[in-house]
Amino acid sequence: MTILLLEDNRKAADDLARLIREWKPDVRIEGPLASLEATARWFATHPLPDLIFADIELSDGLSLTFFREQLPPVPIIFCTAYDRYALEAFESAGVDYLLKPVDPEKLTRSFGKIGLLHAIFAREEFEEKISRVIRQLTSPYRRTLVVHRRGRLIPLNVEEIRFAYTENDIVYLHTRDRRYEADSSMENLEADLDPHQFFRANRQFLIARDAIAEVHRGFARKLTVTLHIPTPVAVVISKAKASAFLKWMED
Structure with missing residues (x-):
């Protein structure tokens, strides 16, 4: 599993990375990326991560701006010291919104949401494959x-x-x-x-x-x-x- 961190405060990024590794020691953490410019460069040269933790206020603007313009098909957990961006965050593929300093129990609940989403999509993909096989087996047309x-x-x-x-x-x-x-x-x-x-x-x-x-x-x-x-x-x-x-x- 690869997690990308967007954070312009190095200490906050290190603290979050430590909490993440306590939850999943073998996770791969990319970043932290401190600016929108660095974020755009990273997405242009790397495969998509499995999950993004994003501070909202980066060094050169709001991460929400980037996600509104180039929304990646990846779940995002926003971490910020302010609660005024909550609505915009959930409109930008945010699956959770954590206030700093990040509480370990709330972080665990956020990972639980991600696990549930993966389970739902995996089940839907499996059901679609089964439906396709059934259609093929019952079709009157040549295969x-x-x-x-x-x-x-x-x-x-x-x-x-x-x-x-x-x-x-x-x-x-x-x-x-x-x-x-x-x-x-x-x-x-x-x-x-x-x-x-x-x-x-x-x-x-x-x-x-x-x-x-x-x-x-x-x-x-x-x-x-x-x-x-x-x-x-x-x-x-x-x-x-x-x-x-x-x-x-x-x-």
Whole structure:
């Protein structure tokens, strides 16, 4: 576990670090960072910490200013000598607000809140994974296709497909770095794949939801879709299909 300290008073930082290590001896403590400038530099060059302890009044401004502008997805415990910033602190991802000098019992309760948050999010992630597996097991759509490559038959996981493209009556399946020949027509392929994950853009293309990078509006209310990997020709969606495609993207 990595904890970042934002504190411009060295003694206060040392006292807080000592209390933290009494709670969790093997924790890694980064900082203290005494200014907004140092904080911005640190976040630009380091991976996110697991938890932040932040004094509100740093040497060159309020840490609340930094968190309002660049809110990191990390829980923050604010430690300050003043109680007038409490409301703003909780609006800036603050999970607790401790007054200095920090009381060890209140610090322990703060860590309890962090543990509860981690448990809740871990449970939600686990439940989502279970739901995804159940959906896959009960889905009527294909999860694997048998495809051709260099004279061999290969099982291809449907989740790897970025788009299907038909040329000269042959359907090619493109993954991030390979192209395979499908033993199917585009119509049959469309029927075999989950319509929540794949959209028939036009006669030539069937595209995967996860492959879409951006969409541009063009002439005559047509849409041009850019994928994360190159396509042989532009993926254009007609005016007639544009509304259905945009609704599909939002589902």
